[in-house]
Amino acid sequence: SQTIHQWPATLVQPVGSPLSLECTVEGTSNPNLYWYRQAAGRGLQLLFYSVGIGQISSEVPQNLSASRPQDRQFILSSKKLLLSDSGFYLCATKRSDRGTYGYTFGSGTRLTVV
Amino acid sequence: AQKITQTQPGMFVQEKEAVTLDCTYDTSDQSYGLFWYKQPSSGEMIFLIYQGSYDEQNATEGRYSLNFQKARKSANLVISASQLGDSAMYFCAMRESSSGGYQKVTFGIGTKLQVIP
Numbered sequence: 001s002q003t004i005h006q007w008p009a010t011l012v013q014p015v016g017s018p019l020s021l022e023c024t025v026e027g028t029s030n031p032n033l034y035w036y037r038q039a040a041g042r043g044l045q046l047l048f049y050s051v052g053i054g055q056i057s058s059e060v061p062q063n064l065s066a067s068r069p070q071d072r073q074f075i076l077s078s079k080k081l082l083l084s085d086s087g088f089y090l091c092a093t094k095r096s097d098r099g100t101y102g103y104t105f106g107s108g109t110r111l112t113v114v
Numbered sequence: 115a116q117k118i119t120q121t122q123p124g125m126f127v128q129e130k131e132a133v134t135l136d137c138t139y140d141t142s143d144q145s146y147g148l149f150w151y152k153q154p155s156s157g158e159m160i161f162l163i164y165q166g167s168y169d170e171q172n173a174t175e176g177r178y179s180l181n182f183q184k185a186r187k188s189a190n191l192v193i194s195a196s197q198l199g200d201s202a203m204y205f206c207a208m209r210e211s212s213s214g215g216y217q218k219v220t221f222g223i224g225t226k227l228q229v230i231p
Contacts, residue, residue, distance in 0.1 A: 032217060036221075041223075042223055042224075043118075043205060043221040043222050043223040043224055044159075044205070044207075044221040046218075046219075046220075088157055090159060092159075094217050095161065101147050101149070101164050101166070101209055101217070102147075102149050102161050102164055102209070102219075103159070103161070103217075103219065104161070105158065105159035107156075107157065107158050108157045108158065108159075110157065
């Protein structure tokens, strides 16, 4: 079965500092990968998705970027964090254990920009 | 227009009682799917139940059932015999067709459920 590893679990970063969040997937090959952000008290907003190595699509313009250097690795980055980048970041991939619908999520990274 | 609408920001239910969490959706696709996810305070997203637009029977998974009313575009989650561990945020989500070979899923803003002993 699929497993998604995300780290770190929590992060406090000053405004203007860089960011790198990493997500790796086990138990599947050539997965579709997604980065979502959940602001406090809000739903999930799709930030980026990737259908293969080096293929990144952005859903919303923002201060963040994503990269996929390996098949099962997805990285979310920023060169200079803003206060508005605070939130809960979730990596996800398409579920494979029950049909072909829905996501498996990682445990998330709670980012606070101060 | 909102793709997924959850109008109940918070709900309370007595332990062992049933509760319905509302969800309405908006799509012009003929083929789509609806999900519910549970998010406890730890933050992880837990898949609960899925309903395809062509499924004639309402989906059920243990104590969870999805009351799918296609004409009304509603996909309410029913939790029977609530337990204290059911206290969490619940998100309704919809899968639509998309180009580019990926699964596009849109989430509602969630309903916070609190189970009272």
